[in-house]
Amino acid sequence: MSVVALLFTLVLLGLFSYWLGRKRSYAVVNGDAWKLHSLPSYHGFYAAIWCGIPALLVAALWLFFEDTIITNLVIAGLPDDVRNLEPARLNLVVNDIRNLVYGNITSRDVDPAMQAAADHYLHLQLVSKAALTVLALVLAIAGALIALRSIHQDKRARNSVELVVKIFLVASSTIAIFTTIGIVFSVLFEAIRFFETVPVTSFLFGLEWSPQMAIREDQVGSSGAFGAIPLFAGTLLISFIAMLVAVPIGLMSAIYLAEYASKQVRAVAKPLLEILAGIPTVVYGFFAALTVAPFIRDSGGLIGLDVSSESALAAGLVMGIMIIPFVSSLSDDVINAVPQAMRDGSEGLGATRSETIKRVIIPAALPGIVGGILLAVSRAIGETMIVVMAAGLSANLTANPLQAVTTVTVQIVTLLVGDQEFDSPKTLAAFALGLLLFVVTLILNIIALHVVRKYREQYE
C-alpha cells in the first residue's frame, strides 16, 4: 500500500472507531447518556485517538529511518571490492543504484552487480512497505479494540482526550524555540567548520572578499580571500540610503496621518501606503533593476557622472520605498499612543499644531520611534531579493553610492545557489555570513523590542 493510501485508510479507521466508541458508550448505559462520566463524543474521540496516534507515530518513524536502513542493507549486499571503496565513491555507487531503481539516467553503464543491487533495493522497498502496512493496520485495529473494550460508565474519557489535546498545544508552542535552536545550530556548526580553515579575525577584519577558491595552483585571481569588511560596508551603505529615504517619508506621513489628515484622507491614504508593504520583494527587485537603476544611470550620465548600472543608490532607494510603510505604521502606533492630554495641554498654552508635534509629541514618542527605526534597519540589513537583483556582485570597498557594492545577503545567495560541494570553504562561508546576519539582526531586534515595550508601558 502506498503511503497516501495508508494514511487514508488510517483516517477512515479513525472515523470508524469514533463512531464505534460513541455507539458503545451509549450501549454501556442503555442509552441514558447522562449516566456517563464523559459525553459520548469523548468516548468516540478516545477510541479514535487510540486507533490513529500509535499507528501514525510508528509509520512516521518507519518512513524516517526506512531509507537509511535499506541503503545500508544494500551496501552490505554489494560485492567486496565495491564495499571497500572510500565513502565518497561509495556514495556515487549508491546514487547510481537509486537512479536505476527510480528509472533515472545513471552516470555509468549498468553492470550486472549494480542491476542485482538495484533489484535487491526494490525488493527491500517492497518488503518494507508491506511490513509497514501490516504493522500500522494491526496497531490501529488493536488500539481501537483496546480503547473500545475499556469504555464503561465511569470511564474518564474526557480527561484523557483533553490531556492529548493539551500535549498537542504544548508541543506546538515549543516549535518557536526549536526553530530558533535549529537556526542557531545549523548556521553555527557550518560556521565553526568555516573558521577552522579561515581564522575569525581575518574573516571579520579582512579587507578583501573573493570567495573563488583556486582549483589549480597557478590560477590567477582566485585567491580565496574571505575578508568580510567590503560586504559589511556595502550592506551598511545600502541600508543607510534606504533609511535616508524611508525615515523622513515614513515618519512625516505617519505624523500627517495621525495629526492632520481628515478621516477621509486617512481612510484612503493609509491602506494605499500599506500596499507598499504587501508587494513581494522580488517585485521591488525587478523594479529596481529594470526601471530605477537605468533611470539613475542615465540621469547621472546627463550631468556627467559615471554611475554604475548596479549602483548602490538604486538598490537603496527601492529598499527605502519598501520600508516606508514599515516605518510609518510603527510610528503611527506610537504617535497614537501618546496621551491626548499632552496634546491638549500644549495647545492650551497656545502652541501651534506643528510646535506641539515637534516639542511635545515627538519627544514623548521618541523611544518608540527609535525602536521602530531599529526594526526597520534590521529589515534592511536582512533584505535579500532587492539587492540580489539590483546590487552588484563585486565586493568594492567604497562609500560612493554611485558605484556597485555587494551585501552579505547577496553573497549568501550567490555562494549557495547552484550545485557545489557542501564542505568547501566557499559554501561554508555562506553559513558564517548567515550566522553574522542572524546575530546582528537578533541584537537589533532585541534592543528594538525592548525599547518599544518599555515605551508602551510608560503610557499604559
Add this chain to the structure above:
Amino acid sequence: MADTPKYVTDIVRAGLDARYRREARFRRMGLAAIIMGLIFLSMLFISIIGNGYSAFWQTYIQIEVHLDASAIDPDGTRDPQVIEAADYGGLVKQSLRDMFPDVTERREKRTLYGIVSSGARYDLEDFVTANPDQIGNTIQLWVQADDDVDMLVKGHFDRDKDQSERRIKDNQIAWIDKLEAEGRLESRFNKVFFTAGDSREPELAGIWGAVSGSFFTLIVTLSLAFPMGVATAVYLEEFAPQNRWTDLIEVNINNLAAVPSIVFGLLGLAVFINFMGMPRSAPLVGGLVLTLMTLPTIIIASRAALKSVPPSIREAALGVGASKMQMVFHHVLPLAMPGMLTGTIIGMAQALGESAPLLMIGMVAFIVDSPGSVMDPSTVLPVQIYLWADSPERAFVERTSAAIMVLLAFLITMNALAVLLRKKFERRW
C-alpha cells in the same frame, strides 16, 4: 517705543506670522511625504503594467504546410507511432521555403526559419495527430511567431536602427511585413503563458508550472502553519502559566517574526535537506521553511484575536459547567476564528510572495514540467519571476512583468479576502 512691547501678547503677535508659516510648511511637508509615497507606488504599478500588459497577447503566423504523405507516413499505415516520429521541424522549414521561394542562400534560410517559434513543430505534430486524414493535403496552420518577431510587432524594437543593433534583421522585417500584408499575422490571446511550464524560448514559456509549485508549497504551509499557529496561540493565551518558560517562548516568537527570511532558508538547507535528506527543490521542503517563517505572523494575529474575546464569555462557559478545554474549543475559539483566519490569510500572502529562502533550498532550478505532488521538483511564482528577470531577451521582460501582475492579482485577492472577512465578522463587544 516700538522696541519695548508693553504686553506679552505683543511679543506673541510679532512672532505669529512666522509661526503660522512654519506650521503651514510643516503641514505641507507631511502631505508631500504621503504624496511621495503614493508616487512611488504608482510608478511601480505603471512600470510593471506598462511593461507587462502586452504579454497577454502573442503574435501568430499562419503557415501553409503541405503534409507530404511520403514524409509523415510513407507506408500509409496511419499508425500513431509512425506519425509521431515524423520530422515536423523539416515540414515547417519546407513550408517557409515554399512561402518565400526567393530565399535561397543558406544563411538567409536560417534567418527565415527563425521567424516562427521552435515550438511550431509541436503544433504541427498535434494537428496531424488529431487529424490524420489530412495527410497528403495542404493545410493552413497558425503557429506562434518567434519572440523577436513578437517584440517587433508589438513595437518594442526600433525599426530605424541599424540591423546590427537589434535582434531582428532587415530581411526578417521585410518578410514579416509581407506576411502582415497577406493577413498571415495575427495577435491572439496568449494561452501558452497561462498553461505552459518554463522554457528557454520566451514564446513557449508559461507560469503554470510555477503556479502549481506555489500551490503545493502553500498547501503544505497552510496545513502545518494554521493548526500549529492556532494551537500555540491558544496555549499561550488560555493555558500557559506566567513563568520563565512562557516568557522564553514569547521572546522567541517575537524575534522569529523579525529574523531575515534568508536565514530560514539556511535553516532549511542545513536541517531539512542536508540533515534529514529531503529532496532538493521540492514543494514539501519549501512549505516547511515557509511554515516556520509564517508561524510568528499567525501566532501573533491569533493571540490578538483570542485577546479580543471578552472574559465574560469564558466565565459564562465555566459557570455552566464546561471544562476549560470545552470553554476554549466550544466558545472562545469560534468567536476568535475570523481574526485567526484573517491573520492566516495575511501570513499565506506573505508566504506566496517570499522567494529568498526558497533560493537556498534549490527551488531555482530550471524546471519545465509542472509538479504533480509535493515531492516533485518545482519552482514557485516569485522565484520564476526572479529567474525570468535574469534572462536577457526583451520578451522575458514583458513576461516577467506579466507574471508579476498575476502574482499581485493573487496577493490582492487574498488581502481583499482578509479585509472582507474582518469587516464581516468583526465584533465590537
